[in-house]
Structure formats: structure tokens, C-alpha cells
Amino acid sequence: MINRLGSALPVAAVLLALVAVWYPVAMWMNHDAAASLADEGASAGDVWRSTLSLDRPLLPAPHQVAGEILDELSGYPVSSPRSLVFHAGVTAGAALCGFAIAVVLGTALAVGIVHARTLDRSLMPWVIASQTVPVLAIAPMVIVVLGHAGLTGLWPKALIAGWLSFFPITTAMVTGLRAPDPMQRDLMRTYAASGVQVFTQLRWPASMAFLFPALKVAGALALVGAIVAELPTGAQAGLGARLLAGSYYGQTLQIWAALFTAGALAMLATGVVALAQAGLARAWGGRL
Amino acid sequence: MTAGVASASLRPSAQPATPADAIRAEGVSLTFAAGGEVTHALSDIHLSVPQGSFTSLIGPSGCGKTTLLRAVADLEQPTAGRLLVAGQTPREARLSRAYGYVFQAPALFPWRSAERNVRLPLELSGMPKAEQRERAARYLGLVGLRDFKRRFPWQLSGGMQQRVSIARALCFEPSLLLMDEPFGALDEITRDTLNLHLHRLWRQTGLTCVFVTHSIPEAVYLSSRVVVMSPRPGRVVEVIDVDLGPGERPLDVREAPAFLAVAHGVRRALRAGHSYD
Numbered sequence: 146m147i148n149r150l151g152s153a154l155p156v157a158a159v160l161l162a163l164v165a166v167w168y169p170v171a172m173w174m175n176h177d178a179a180a181s182l183a184d185e186g187a188s189a190g191d192v193w194r195s196t197l198s199l200d201r202p203l204l205p206a207p208h209q210v211a212g213e214i215l216d217e218l219s220g221y222p223v224s225s226p227r228s229l230v231f232h233a234g235v236t237a238g239a240a241l242c243g244f245a246i247a248v249v250l251g252t253a254l255a256v257g258i259v260h261a262r263t264l265d266r267s268l269m270p271w272v273i274a275s276q277t278v279p280v281l282a283i284a285p286m287v288i289v290v291l292g293h294a295g296l297t298g299l300w301p302k303a304l305i306a307g308w309l310s311f312f313p314i315t316t317a318m319v320t321g322l323r324a325p326d327p328m329q330r331d332l333m334r335t336y337a338a339s340g341v342q343v344f345t346q347l348r349w350p351a352s353m354a355f356l357f358p359a360l361k362v363a364g365a366l367a368l369v370g371a372i373v374a375e376l377p378t379g380a381q382a383g384l385g386a387r388l389l390a391g392s393y394y395g396q397t398l399q400i401w402a403a404l405f406t407a408g409a410l411a412m413l414a415t416g417v418v419a420l421a422q423a424g425l426a427r428a429w430g431g432r433l
Numbered sequence: 434m435t436a437g438v439a440s441a442s443l444r445p446s447a448q449p450a451t452p453a454d455a456i457r458a459e460g461v462s463l464t465f466a467a468g469g470e471v472t473h474a475l476s477d478i479h480l481s482v483p484q485g486s487f488t489s490l491i492g493p494s495g496c497g498k499t500t501l502l503r504a505v506a507d508l509e510q511p512t513a514g515r516l517l518v519a520g521q522t523p524r525e526a527r528l529s530r531a532y533g534y535v536f537q538a539p540a541l542f543p544w545r546s547a548e549r550n551v552r553l554p555l556e557l558s559g560m561p562k563a564e565q566r567e568r569a570a571r572y573l574g575l576v577g578l579r580d581f582k583r584r585f586p587w588q589l590s591g592g593m594q595q596r597v598s599i600a601r602a603l604c605f606e607p608s609l610l611l612m613d614e615p616f617g618a619l620d621e622i623t624r625d626t627l628n629l630h631l632h633r634l635w636r637q638t639g640l641t642c643v644f645v646t647h648s649i650p651e652a653v654y655l656s657s658r659v660v661v662m663s664p665r666p667g668r669v670v671e672v673i674d675v676d677l678g679p680g681e682r683p684l685d686v687r688e689a690p691a692f693l694a695v696a697h698g699v700r701r702a703l704r705a706g707h708s709y710d
Contacts, residue, residue: 429544
């Protein structure tokens with residue numbers, strides 16, 4: 146209990162500081178717009194007050210964003226394209242599929258790289274090169290190309306999410322699978338352990354300490370990939386589409402609501418990974 | 434009280450291997466080549482380790498004592514000569530799990546409890562679970578850790594961890610136990626206790642033990658024979674029999690004249706084999 150409070154307090158303090166800075170900045174940024182919208186003869190005080198309640202503020206105040214999120218979350222049925230739950234679900238689905246691709250592909254690549262010298266030489270440079278491709282910049286093109294190939298809807302987004310997020314998993318697993326020291330490998334050799342046994346009993350468990358931090362990074366990257374993949378082609382659903390539509394029509398409240406929802410999803414993903422890690426750590430005597 | 438000193442380094446290799454030899458080395462050489470430089474880790478080693486003996490390999494760093502042990506365990510390949518372990522090649526001996534090996538560090542798997550660490554070799558050989566548990570309990574008891582089976586390595590002291598690793602090497606009941614400076618990283622008090630335990634264990638089980646160390650008192654206390662080695666190239670200088678009488682060896686035996694005489698012999702052999710030029 147004390148522990149939980151101990152970790153919550155610093156977070157709350159940062160949040161409070163953020164909000165304290167946010168309000169004056171919002172008032173300052175929205176002042177010109179508020180002044181031009183104000184009635185003839187409105188006092189300076191009225192103008193300043195109205196900076197926090199504009200329909201399309203340059204920078205909405207925190208309470209406006211919170212109100213918008215609540216409104217979009219609860220004001221419409223979950224299946225409605227106006228519901229934030231609907232859009233978050235679409236993005237989360239694509240990100241999750243991309244994450245699954247990344248975990249499977251990233252791990253498979255690492256296993257290959259660790260076990261075959263030729264793969265280590267031939268594959269690793271390509272894995273690194275893959276990350277120099279600015280997927281975020283060419284995402285629209287990728288989506289269009291995949292669309293022509295008959296791939297639409299969730300899967301092109303999942304592919305981009307997977308492309309972005311497999312790299313940390315591969316590099317972490319390559320390091321993790323190589324983590325056992327020579328003595329532990331010699332030990333397995335004295336038991337005449339098979340390659341499969343060395344993998345399942347030594348390399349795989351040893352890699353877990355490296356896998357979980359990578360999964361947290363990969364989760365956030367998959368979310369970014371899914372959102373960016375929703376931006377082009379005027380995607381009709383997803384947080385990316387909300388961002389795009391919002392900036393199209395100057396709906397800053399909608400943009401910020403989508404942004405905060407994306408942030409919450411990323412935190413949820415990290416939390417789930419942390420929970421899984423804690424569960425495994427408990428089985429392993431409290432250390433992982 | 435005899436401290437028999439027998440020079441065995443040039444024993445004729447024509448002598449037939451007797452089944453009583455747990456290990457037999459005939460003209461074993463081993464060279465490492467790295468960066469164009471050749472290191473003669475072992476040079477023309479002739480040695481026999483009798484069944485049921487406790488043999489220590491002692492010598493300064495670089496004398497090849499660990500390399501010799503690793504060659505016996507098939508962790509290194511000799512470049513010349515013949516090496517027999519329990520009448521087989523080292524590779525055959527390893528594949529038939531003829532020996533247990535204790536490393537310089539415990540090398541426990543941190544994700545396994547003490548009991549599960551001990552069970553590792555049994556799991557790998559596909560032993561039924563009930564028998565695994567029974568064996569693990571028995572051998573953890575033998576090293577005095579019966580009550581610690583649920584602890585994880587980080588919850589055990591260094592000495593306890595090394596005892597777990599000894600239990601792990603014993604639990605599949607090999608007839609040969611190879612130990613590479615197992616107590617080197619421990620404090621002297623812990624080391625004394627473990628020496629006492631190990632000597633008792635050896636007397637009880639009739640195991641053949643080969644023990645690498647660079648401590649003269651440890652070698653003499655534990656052994657029935659001490660093999661003195663010297664570096665550059667790694668070779669056997671002398672094989673010294675230790676006879677401190679049958680039965681239990683209390684730690685006090687290290688102050689007895691018979692003990693000191695053997696220790697002196699070992700020290701002299703070490704000095705003779707070790708030149709600094």
C-alpha cells in the first residue's frame with residue numbers, strides 16, 4: 146500500500162505541474178482568437194475568461210479535453226463512428242495484430258540469428274536496414290500499394306505496426322538468447338543436453354529478462370504504427386482517422402481527445418506487459 | 434605415516450589400461466592457437482587416476498590443470514595422445530553421462546529453485562518426476578540443504594550455492610566427480626567447512642574425485658594423491674601419494690607432522706617445476 150502510494154505521488158505531482166503550466170499557456174495562445182470572437186465592448190477580463198471555453202481553441206484547456214473525452218466515450222453507442230470507444234477499438238485491434246506479428250517474427254528472427262552463423266551474417270544487416278526505412282513517412286504509399294494488392298482494412302495497418310515494432314524484440318532476443326555464460330553452456334554440454342533442451346531450459350528462460358522491456362517499447366511502437374497507418378487514404382475509423390479529420394476541420398478538441406486516448410492505450414499495453422512480467426517473476430522466486 | 438613420492442611423469446605408455454583406472458592419459462597434448470600464437474596448454478601428459486581415489490591437480494595459473502580436467506570432460510579436445518575416461522573416450526563418457534562436473538562458480542539457473550536446479554540433469558535424462566524429487570531431496574540432504582529446497586539462488590549464500598551445484602553433480606549418481614576449483618571464490622571459513630563435508634562425502638560414496646585447486650593445504654587435506662603440474666608447457670611434475678591414515682580427517686590434521694611433511698613435498702615439487710624466466 147505504501148509502495149503503491151509511493152509510486153503514485155510523483156506521477157500526481159508531475160500531472161499537477163503540467164496542468165498548472167497548461168492553463169496560462171492555453172489562455173495566452175487562445176487570446177487572439179477569443180478577442181476576435183468577443184462582443185463589441187467586452188471587457189479584457191471577459192476576453193481572458195472566454196479563452197478557456199472556445200469551441201475551436203488553438204490549445205484547449207485540460208478540462209475541455211476531459212469533457213470532450215467523456216462526451217465521446219459515453220455520449221454515443223459503442224458501435225457509432227462518433228464514439229471514441231469505437232475508434233480506440235479499431236486502432237487497438239490493428240496495433241494488437243501488428244504486435245502479434247512483431248512478437249512472432251521478431252522472436253523467430255532472433256532464434257535463427259542465434260542458432261545459424263549464416264543467418265547472423267546475412268539477416269542481421271537487413272534487420273537493421275529495415276529500420277532505416279522511414280515507414281512513417283512512406284506509410285501512405287505502403288497502404289496504397291497494399292490496397293492495390295487487395296489488402297485493405299486491418300491488415301495493412303497491422304503490417305506497418307509490426308514493421309515498426311519487431312526490431313526491439315529481435316535485438317533484445319538476440320542478446321537474451323546469447324546471455325547464458327560459457328559455464329552454463331558447458332554445464333549443459335556435460336549433461337549431453339540436446340540443442341532443443343539447451344534452448345528450452347537455458348537460452349529461452351535466460352532471454353526473458355531482455356524480452357519484457359522490449360515488449361513495452363514494441364507495444365508503444367505498434368500503436369504509433371497503427372495510428373500513422375490510419376492517417377492516409379482518409380481512413381474512416383481509428384484514432385488516426387480522428388486526428389486527421391480533426392485537423393481537417395479545425396476540431397482541436399477532437400484531436401486532443403484522440404491523442405489522450407492513444408496515450409491511455411499505450412499505458413494500458415505497458416501495464417499488461419508489466420503484469421505478465423510480474424506473474425512470471427513470481428513463478429521464478431521474485432526475480433526477473 | 435608415509436609421504437610416498439613417486440615420479441610418474443614418464444611412466445611408460447605401453448602399460449595396458451587396467452579397468453581400475455577411472456581416468457588414463459597417455460601422451461596427451463593440447464595446444465591452443467590464437468592470433469598466430471600457439472600455447473602449449475598440455476604437453477605429453479601421462480597420468481592414471483585409480484578408481485575410488487581422490488586426486489588433486491595442483492599448480493600455478495597456466496599449468497593446464499583446468500584444461501586437463503576439461504579435456505577429461507570432453508569440453509576441450511586434445512591435439513595428441515590418448516585419453517580414456519571409465520574405459521571410454523571422453524566423448525563417449527560425456528554422452529553416457531559418466532561424470533558430474535562442478536565449475537568454479539555455482540552456475541545455477543537463477544529461474545530455478547535449489548531443488549529444480551538439482552533436478553536439471555534428471556529432467557534432461559527424462560527421469561520420472563517422483564524419482565527426481567526423491568533424488569533431489571536425498572542429495573540436497575547430503576550437502577546439508579534439505580530445508581532450502583524452495584529457495585532461489587539469490588536467496589542462498591555463495592557457499593550454499595556451491596553446495597547446491599555439488600548436489601546437482603551428484604544426483605544422477607556418476608562414478609566420477611570432476612571439480613574445477615569449486616571453492617576458489619569462497620572465504621576460508623566456508624571453504625574449511627566444505628572441505629570437511631567433501632572429504633566425508635568421498636569416504637561415504639566411494640566416488641572417484643578429481644579436484645583442481647591452487648591451495649596446497651586444500652589439496653593435501655582432501656586427496657589420496659596430489660598431481661603437481663607446472664606451466665609453459667603444462668606438464669605433470671610429480672605425483673605425490675597422501676597417506677594420513679584411514680577414517681575421518683578432522684581439520685586439525687592440517688597441523689599434524691605427517692600432513693606438513695606431505696605439504697612440504699608438494700611445495701618443493703611446485704617450486705622445482707616453476708621457473709620465472
